[in-house]
Amino acid sequence: MSPRTAAQNVEIREERKVQILDAALHVFAEEGYHSASVSKVAKRASISKGLMYNYFHSKEEVLRALVVELWEYAIEAMKIVPGEEFDDERFKEIIELSIDIPQEQPQRWKLYMSLAFQKDVTELLMAEMQPRLGGYVQSMSAYFNGKGYDDPMAMMRYFSAVLDGVQMHCLLDPENFPAEKAKEYVIKQFIG
Amino acid sequence: MSPRTAAQNVEIREERKVQILDAALHVFAEEGYHSASVSKVAKRASISKGLMYNYFHSKEEVLRALVVELWEYAIEAMKIVPGEEFDDERFKEIIELSIDIPQEQPQRWKLYMSLAFQKDVTELLMAEMQPRLGGYVQSMSAYFNGKGYDDPMAMMRYFSAVLDGVQMHCLLDPENFPAEKAKEYVIKQFIG
Amino acid sequence: MSPRTAAQNVEIREERKVQILDAALHVFAEEGYHSASVSKVAKRASISKGLMYNYFHSKEEVLRALVVELWEYAIEAMKIVPGEEFDDERFKEIIELSIDIPQEQPQRWKLYMSLAFQKDVTELLMAEMQPRLGGYVQSMSAYFNGKGYDDPMAMMRYFSAVLDGVQMHCLLDPENFPAEKAKEYVIKQFIG
Amino acid sequence: MSPRTAAQNVEIREERKVQILDAALHVFAEEGYHSASVSKVAKRASISKGLMYNYFHSKEEVLRALVVELWEYAIEAMKIVPGEEFDDERFKEIIELSIDIPQEQPQRWKLYMSLAFQKDVTELLMAEMQPRLGGYVQSMSAYFNGKGYDDPMAMMRYFSAVLDGVQMHCLLDPENFPAEKAKEYVIKQFIG
DNA sequence: AATGAATGAGAGTTCATTCAT
DNA sequence: AATGAATGAACTCTCATTCAT
Numbered sequence: 001m002s003p004r005t006a007a008q009n010v011e012i013r014e015e016r017k018v019q020i021l022d023a024a025l026h027v028f029a030e031e032g033y034h035s036a037s038v039s040k041v042a043k044r045a046s047i048s049k050g051l052m053y054n055y056f057h058s059k060e061e062v063l064r065a066l067v068v069e070l071w072e073y074a075i076e077a078m079k080i081v082p083g084e085e086f087d088d089e090r091f092k093e094i095i096e097l098s099i100d101i102p103q104e105q106p107q108r109w110k111l112y113m114s115l116a117f118q119k120d121v122t123e124l125l126m127a128e129m130q131p132r133l134g135g136y137v138q139s140m141s142a143y144f145n146g147k148g149y150d151d152p153m154a155m156m157r158y159f160s161a162v163l164d165g166v167q168m169h170c171l172l173d174p175e176n177f178p179a180e181k182a183k184e185y186v187i188k189q190f191i192g
Numbered sequence: 193m194s195p196r197t198a199a200q201n202v203e204i205r206e207e208r209k210v211q212i213l214d215a216a217l218h219v220f221a222e223e224g225y226h227s228a229s230v231s232k233v234a235k236r237a238s239i240s241k242g243l244m245y246n247y248f249h250s251k252e253e254v255l256r257a258l259v260v261e262l263w264e265y266a267i268e269a270m271k272i273v274p275g276e277e278f279d280d281e282r283f284k285e286i287i288e289l290s291i292d293i294p295q296e297q298p299q300r301w302k303l304y305m306s307l308a309f310q311k312d313v314t315e316l317l318m319a320e321m322q323p324r325l326g327g328y329v330q331s332m333s334a335y336f337n338g339k340g341y342d343d344p345m346a347m348m349r350y351f352s353a354v355l356d357g358v359q360m361h362c363l364l365d366p367e368n369f370p371a372e373k374a375k376e377y378v379i380k381q382f383i384g
Numbered sequence: 385m386s387p388r389t390a391a392q393n394v395e396i397r398e399e400r401k402v403q404i405l406d407a408a409l410h411v412f413a414e415e416g417y418h419s420a421s422v423s424k425v426a427k428r429a430s431i432s433k434g435l436m437y438n439y440f441h442s443k444e445e446v447l448r449a450l451v452v453e454l455w456e457y458a459i460e461a462m463k464i465v466p467g468e469e470f471d472d473e474r475f476k477e478i479i480e481l482s483i484d485i486p487q488e489q490p491q492r493w494k495l496y497m498s499l500a501f502q503k504d505v506t507e508l509l510m511a512e513m514q515p516r517l518g519g520y521v522q523s524m525s526a527y528f529n530g531k532g533y534d535d536p537m538a539m540m541r542y543f544s545a546v547l548d549g550v551q552m553h554c555l556l557d558p559e560n561f562p563a564e565k566a567k568e569y570v571i572k573q574f575i576g
Numbered sequence: 577m578s579p580r581t582a583a584q585n586v587e588i589r590e591e592r593k594v595q596i597l598d599a600a601l602h603v604f605a606e607e608g609y610h611s612a613s614v615s616k617v618a619k620r621a622s623i624s625k626g627l628m629y630n631y632f633h634s635k636e637e638v639l640r641a642l643v644v645e646l647w648e649y650a651i652e653a654m655k656i657v658p659g660e661e662f663d664d665e666r667f668k669e670i671i672e673l674s675i676d677i678p679q680e681q682p683q684r685w686k687l688y689m690s691l692a693f694q695k696d697v698t699e700l701l702m703a704e705m706q707p708r709l710g711g712y713v714q715s716m717s718a719y720f721n722g723k724g725y726d727d728p729m730a731m732m733r734y735f736s737a738v739l740d741g742v743q744m745h746c747l748l749d750p751e752n753f754p755a756e757k758a759k760e761y762v763i764k765q766f767i768g
Numbered sequence: 769a770a771t772g773a774a775t776g777a778g779a780g781t782t783c784a785t786t787c788a789t
Numbered sequence: 790a791a792t793g794a795a796t797g798a799a800c801t802c803t804c805a806t807t808c809a810t
Contacts, residue, residue: 037782037783037784038783038784038785039783039784049784049785050785050786050787053784053785053786058784058785059783059784059785
């Protein structure tokens with residue numbers, strides 16, 4: 001019965017973290033972040049309440065981790081690279097991914113959106129994600145500049161809004177919202 | 193030495209109700225319905241906690257009143273009439289109003305949007321609004337049918353999504369989002 | 385429109401008091417003294433909450449009045465006279481009345497009994513009724529002394545207990561408890 | 577550095593439960609179930625209010641536990657066995673125990689009696705006890721049938737009333753009520 | 769005499785967090 | 790690393806009582 005090696009410990013910690021975040025995602029999604037209790041998350045993760053605090057300093061931090069994870073996944077999935085230049089093909093791909101990704105894990109994204117309107121949370125997330133998304137915004141800005149629009153910045157912001165609206169409807173009414181058509185419409189409008 | 197007259201009481205009650213709803217709007221909008229506490233609402237309304245319950249039976253009822261008020265105002269402001277037929281001019285007006293109205297009372301609409309993703313609340317809201325909005329959806333549906341689109345229903349849903357996205361960005365970043373341009377873009381795309 | 389005369393005022397006050405006590409009796413009996421609210425009593429009495437406090441200084445005082453009223457009625461109905469001497473006939477009558485009276489107004493007596501086990505209330509009532517009941521106890525004591533019992537005081541106390549037990553069961557299970565038989569048994573045992 | 581063992585936890589929980597029930601007994605008995613506050617019970621048990629809810633889901637459940645405990649003790653102490661047949665000796669013993677047992681733990685029984693008249697609670701108690709007491713009633717019924725009384729059922733009910741009356745007086749005025757004499761009287765009357 | 773709007777203390781309950789083990 | 794007993798502050802809601810009118 002030798003003690004665990006440091007490597008094993010790290011591994012265990014990593015597993016536990018995933019366990020907890022996974023449990024938290026489900027519980028938060030089902031009951032809403034504020035109504036969900038830490039006890040329930042712990043129970044769902046099959047660990048004790050106390051142990052949760054060994055991995056996350058607070059309920060809020062669990063939420064934060066969940067959101068960061070979400071965005072990291074999205075950035076990864078969209079293969080976003082700082083400094084990248086978009087051509088039409090790549091831009092089309094980005095539109096498609098932007099609409100497809102939330103639909104893969106609707107729970108996660110619904111949870112995320114449910115938070116987006118609460119001041120303190122919004123700020124918190126912005127602080128967390130700003131650095132990671134700066135490059136993306138620039139790439140997009142450059143693309144719209146190159147498109148020869150009258151007011152490329154306005155167009156870019158409008159584009160973001162449209163995309164958000166579409167994502168929102170995909171999440172809220174996945175059965176009735178025509179996601180594929182919406183993709184086409186967006187592509188046609190903004191790429192031409 | 194007579195007691196307050198009935199008229200006086202009605203007046204007082206009316207005033208207080210407005211006071212409470214106003215306070216609740218701000219507190220709910222800032223902190224989210226679930227995290228906001230009745231105490232804070234009362235404090236903001238400068239009344240005792242107890243008195244709130246003289247006017248509303250529960251926290252939820254305050255929310256309901258707020259939402260009903262919101263929609264009644266919107267329907268009134270947009271001059272929506274059940275069974276109305278939209279022509280291009282009127283449709284343009286509706287687009288413009290849809291984007292302008294939320295900006296007049298951003299708090300209210302932020303609150304409203306924040307609720308859309310809270311599962312338990314969504315149902316409550318739907319029940320409250322369905323009857324009030326049925327006619328509007330039909331008018332719009334008829335308009336899109338008349339436009340000769342390939343798939344008018346899909347287009348209508350896409351239109352709704354776009355509008356929601358624009359409204360959302362207007363609310364979340366009113367200083368930077370180009371609302372006027374966005375109006376033009378929407379009009380150009382959907383009316384032609 | 386002349387002002388009310390003093391006599392009229394007294395009359396009104398008396399009526400109101402009866403109104404209130406009557407309402408209180410019903411509400412207290414239905415919901416229990418502690419759970420019943422002053423508002424409900426006022427509503428049932430068709431007056432305002434405020435006015436109740438013009439007649440009784442507190443909820444507790446209403447209760448006290450109710451109990452005093454109850455005992456006064458009982459004493460009156462049993463025609464108890466201080467210093468009276470009981471013969472067998474009269475004692476028989478007292479037994480019968482003791483069992484009949486609670487059954488006439490079961491609500492009142494149930495309410496009364498529900499209070500009898502709470503320390504503060506017990507003391508309160510004792511203080512209130514002691515003076516009114518002293519003579520009665522003496523008469524009874526004299527009766528039992530005259531009966532030639534071994535230990536007349538013990539017998540008297542036992543008698544009181546038996547009577548209370550019978551009253552209690554009459555109130556709690558009026559449909560099944562054989563009140564008339566019980567009367568006979570008590571009479572046979574204590575009078576002979 | 578291991579966590580508490582399961583056995584330790586069980587022990588702690590057992591102790592605490594006793595602590596809480598003991599505190600509740602006193603507070604409920606003194607102030608009545610409805611007026612007693614959970615805070616006071618917690619204070620008397622020297623624990624936090626919150627912890628009470630780790631052991632009982634509600635104030636009512638504490639009451640229920642108390643009552644069950646009480647009856648289990650009484651049934652045990654009276655050695656009641658379903659289906660038992662009473663002879664005179666055993667019946668005498670039952671009378672004696674019925675009067676002695678409440679005096680051992682007057683608080684508990686005062687509480688119990690105070691509940692008998694609180695409508696909402698009565699039902700709760702009946703549900704809890706009916707199954708436990710069915711056999712006892714039958715045994716008693718059989719005994720009275722065998723005694724050759726005119727109306728054995730009436731006599732049994734009368735007997736119950738007498739016993740309750742005696743118990744009541746023992747509890748309310750233990751110093752002056754002649755419990756031993758009362759036992760004799762009851763025995764003489766009902767056994768002969 | 770009469771009203772009911774208003775208060776404030778306290779009710780039962782929940783829960784994020786801590787800590788002894 | 791791990792537990793869950795324990796806390797305390799905050800929660801929603803109620804209600805006896807007061808007071809301006």
